[in-house]
Amino acid sequence: MSRLALATVHLGALRANLQRIRVLAAGSKVMAVVKADGYGHGLERVARALAVADAYGVASIADGQRLRAAGHRQRIVVLSGIDAAGDLPEVRRLRLDVVVHHRAQIDLIAADADPRPLRVWLKIDTGMHRLGLPVAQVAAAVARLRALPNVDPALIWMSHFASSDAADPGPTETQLALFNALPSAPNYERTIANSAAIVAQSASRLDWVRAGGLLYGMAVVDGRTGSDFGFHPAMSLSSKLISIQRVSRGQAVGYGGTWCCPEDMDVGVVAIGYGDGYPRSVPSGTPVLIAGRPAPIIGRVSMDLLTVDLRQHAAAVIGAPVLLWGPALPVEKIAAAAGSISYELACGVTRRVMVAEDDQPVAADPEFAKPKFAKPVAAN
Numbered sequence: 001m002s003r004l005a006l007a008t009v010h011l012g013a014l015r016a017n018l019q020r021i022r023v024l025a026a027g028s029k030v031m032a033v034v035k036a037d038g039y040g041h042g043l044e045r046v047a048r049a050l051a052v053a054d055a056y057g058v059a060s061i062a063d064g065q066r067l068r069a070a071g072h073r074q075r076i077v078v079l080s081g082i083d084a085a086g087d088l089p090e091v092r093r094l095r096l097d098v099v100v101h102h103r104a105q106i107d108l109i110a111a112d113a114d115p116r117p118l119r120v121w122l123k124i125d126t127g128m129h130r131l132g133l134p135v136a137q138v139a140a141a142v143a144r145l146r147a148l149p150n151v152d153p154a155l156i157w158m159s160h161f162a163s164s165d166a167a168d169p170g171p172t173e174t175q176l177a178l179f180n181a182l183p184s185a186p187n188y189e190r191t192i193a194n195s196a197a198i199v200a201q202s203a204s205r206l207d208w209v210r211a212g213g214l215l216y217g218m219a220v221v222d223g224r225t226g227s228d229f230g231f232h233p234a235m236s237l238s239s240k241l242i243s244i245q246r247v248s249r250g251q252a253v254g255y256g257g258t259w260c261c262p263e264d265m266d267v268g269v270v271a272i273g274y275g276d277g278y279p280r281s282v283p284s285g286t287p288v289l290i291a292g293r294p295a296p297i298i299g300r301v302s303m304d305l306l307t308v309d310l311r312q313h314a315a316a317v318i319g320a321p322v323l324l325w326g327p328a329l330p331v332e333k334i335a336a337a338a339g340s341i342s343y344e345l346a347c348g349v350t351r352r353v354m355v356a357e358d359d360q361p362v363a364a365d366p367e368f369a370k371p372k373f374a375k376p377v378a379a380n
């Protein structure tokens with residue numbers, strides 16, 4: 001069986017989404033976060049579409065290497081920084097910026113004989129309690145870094161929100177207040193906002209915003225989609241119907257027989273499954289679009305295939321296109337059905353899925369260019 005599962009990446013959506021972030025965060029520079037292979041959309045492809053970003057954010061030096069090999073010259077920030085002394089020559093060769101989030105990383109830089117100045121983003125823990133220097137260690141860390149001749153004196157101050165996607169802005173505001181209260185030198189740039197904060201917390205945008213999900217048209221805010229905030233989904237996951245079977249009333253469909261036909265009916269089989277990254281955990285009733293119209297999944301998703309109820313699709317034929325998610329069927333909705341978030345689904349599309357690029361510009365939506373959408377969370 002040739003694989004019919006196809007992820008189409010909409011380059012026009014990526015470009016429009018970056019432009020939309022520029023409108024929202026007009027005074028800020030934009031770091032395009034392209035870790036995890038561009039949130040599953042393909043690192044080089046995404047970076048090419050977003051080449052006007054002010055910087056790229058990556059999780060590993062290896063990603064920085066790929067971006068330099070592709071010819072990108074702007075700043076590339078390794079978001080977890082260095083782990084070992086051997087990382088530094090590579091960071092220098094590739095001219096990568098590093099995040100410093102722990103004293104051990106300062107020790108590595110201090111022990112490095114290379115005199116060329118490293119660009120450092122100092123990560124401070126304001127309440128996420130994952131990576132970052134405790135506030136109490138910041139002054140000492142800054143003093144040490146400033147005394148090192150091989151560190152660029154223009155440190156960038158960075159922190160990360162734990163709950164910027166939550167309905168309650170309280171924890172985010174607390175983190176922002178703590179970050180703003182740090183006695184930073186006037187020439188230091190500062191950054192704290194991720195995607196959810198870019199739309200919901202205008203005061204957090206500061207010198208740099210660090211956008212991941214929004215660039216791909218995805219939202220993590222509960223019950224909301226990227227489109228609700230004026231962003232365009234950058235991926236369509238599709239496949240085709242490869243079988244239509246008449247199944248009798250009372251017969252069960254698929255592994256475990258979890259769904260039983262209430263009447264004699266047509267069951268369609270779609271060539272995609274969890275081996276492609278479509279989540280196995282979605283329940284019966286989760287929609288796909290067949291030739292643009294919804295049809296519910298029935299029974300369990302299997303590795304290569306899933307089954308759908310064709311009772312409302314009398315005209316469906318083998319070969320009909322099936323959309324699993326995309327602009328007409330928000331990935332956030334499928335993610336919610338799977339008990340997950342859109343990011344995990346996009347990152348989870350597996351290597352056997354064919355990838356195509358769609359270079360069409362997105363349809364211009366004049367509504368979203370207007371400043372009244374600057375706080376879209378308040379809408380509706």
Ligand SMILES: *Cc1c(COP(=O)(O)O)cnc(C)c1O
Binds near residue numbers: 194
């Ligand atoms: C992943 C990441 C981001 C982007 O987060 P989104 O919610 O996708 O915008 C920003 N900053 C850091 C440090 C990250 O690791």
